[in-house]
Amino acid sequence: MSQIVVFAEAAQLLTLDGGPITARGGAAQGELGLIERGSAVVRDGFFSWVGPHAALDLRALAAEPGASLEVHECRGKVVMPGLIDSHTHLVWGGDRKDELEARLGGADYEQIFAAGGGILSSVRQTRARDEDQLHAEAIRRALRMRRCGTTTFEIKSGYGLDLETELRQLRVARRLRDADGLRVVATCLAAHALPAERRGPGGRESYLHELCASILPAIAAERLAEFADVFCDRGAFSEHESRTILRRAQELGFRLRVHANELGPTGGARLAAELRAASADHLLHIDDDDRRALRGAGVVATLLPGTSLVLKKPYADGRALIDAGVPVAVATDCNPGSCAIESLALVLALACHGNRLSPAEAICAVTHNAAASLGLAHRVGRLAPGLAADLLLLATDDYRDLVYHAGSPLIAAVFQGGERVA
Ligand SMILES: [Zn+2]
The missing domain is CATH 2.30.40.10 (Urease, subunit C, domain 1)
Incomplete structure (x- = not known):
């Protein structure tokens, strides 16, 4: 019937x-x-x-x-x-409300990060939880996001930074899709930060090697993620390191997304264009040449104005991107530190006030353009x-x-x- x-x-x-x-x-x-x-x-x-x-x-x-x-x-x-939330870090353990309070009192994100807070604090809390615990926390967030209008979720790993926990995070994302019936697209972001235990001599090289030789291949073998992503920025991975990781991901069959030019003009946007990534995200510090490169390569610019609001950073110039012909998507960046805002409907409004999109452009940014950046434009x-x-x-x-x-x-x-x- x-x-x-x-x-x-x-x-x-x-x-x-x-x-x-x-x-x-x-x-x-x-x-x-x-x-x-x-x-x-x-x-x-x-x-x-x-x-x-x-x-x-x-x-x-x-x-x-x-x-x-x-x-x-x-x-x-x-x-x-x-609504289609094309950039979230939805699966994590614990919270960083103390850090939020410290930042509201004047502390800077890069200072907090250098002192072992920031991403590394979420890594500790995520590693300490088993799959069921991570799932219980993630589904609560996802259902709240759905009440705010989100029907498709991109979900990144990146709070494991070791093989076992990265797999666990992505298995939770898969469970949200298969057992809970959410529309989920998963992204491996094992290149989110250098884990604390690799910050001594030789650690950087050994983590890059592990990423390329073991973590990415294991995730590809289990088909746990469609996309791979790199935090190409100051304090994370250089343009050169990011290229190595992303090329390896491409060889393994992943499509690419890049955290680019959030903290400085670090070459991530240009790299996304060079490798024809599906999306370059953040883009606070780009120029006309970057915009031309993104447009020429058909890269979607994903803006995350909630993060600018919470971190008190400037807003990416969405107006200049759209006027240069670059398609713009908007997402929450929902994550435990820099922006735990769950409502994409609210972030849509921020994209108008902060990134200077019109209401109509912002709606396209959280529907069709977000779908296109996830390779889902034929479905949602x-x-x-x-x-x-x-x-x-x-x-x-x-x-x-x-x-x-x-x-x-x-x-x-x-x-x-x-x-x-x-
Ligand atoms: Zn992010």
Whole structure:
């Protein structure tokens, strides 16, 4: 029996459809494919029809033999794609609330990091937890994120920094996908930082060797991650080291993402372009040449304004990126230290205030462009026939309220595959 669900007569149906299926920069990023008084029909979890309500024959659907029909009246509401969080570090142990408080009192992230806090504190807490404990903490976060509208999650490892714990983190990500039914794309970020026990003589070389010769191959063999990522920045890995790691990852079949140019102009953006990475993330310190390189290589620029807010750093210039034709995605960077904000809807508003995106561009940044950066544009991120019916009902008739009334409870319902999940 086929299951038909209709979302009927939305004041605004944001389809994001009609433009290119690749990630969109320039003027195309601001085109939402908005249909006023629009409806969408879902069959067995996938959109089968999207268009103006006046063109929908509800009686014919009701009369279909062997089909069950459920109709959601969406008058006065916005219907839009579920949010896609294309950069999170969702699986970690413990918390760093003390560190947050210290930073609010004036301490600097790089000072905290140098003193063994920061990432290394999360590494200690993550290594100390078994898979069940890590899973219990991660699922709580994921469900809160879903209540805030997220229906697809990219999840990075990177708080293990040894083979065993990196595998454990990625197995938790897989469990969130397979047992909990979340849409998850996993990324190996074993090149997040140099682990504390490798900070003596020869340690750096030996960790790089272990990464390339043992950690990445083991993760590839278990197919635990689709992407590999490197923190190419001051205090983490140099451009040269990052190139070595990313090339090795590419040989093993991973697609690439890069933490680039967050703390300084460290060459990460250019490296992402050179290696044709799917995404270069952060990008606080880039210039016209970097933007040209990203555009030329088809790299999605993923901006993380929540991290700028929490760390009191400048915001990446999203306006300049879009105007240069670079497609921009926006994500939470949800992680235990520099930004534990879980609401991508809130971060969407920050992208307007901080990165200078328009509300329409920011919506494309957390739907279609985020999907494209994860290689999922054919599956999620738009309301279009054939795509999974992941969508949000907003308790407003104007999508711009997501920015205007940032932080208000506007997300009235979250659907995944046509089923209400929050
Ligand atoms: Zn990150």
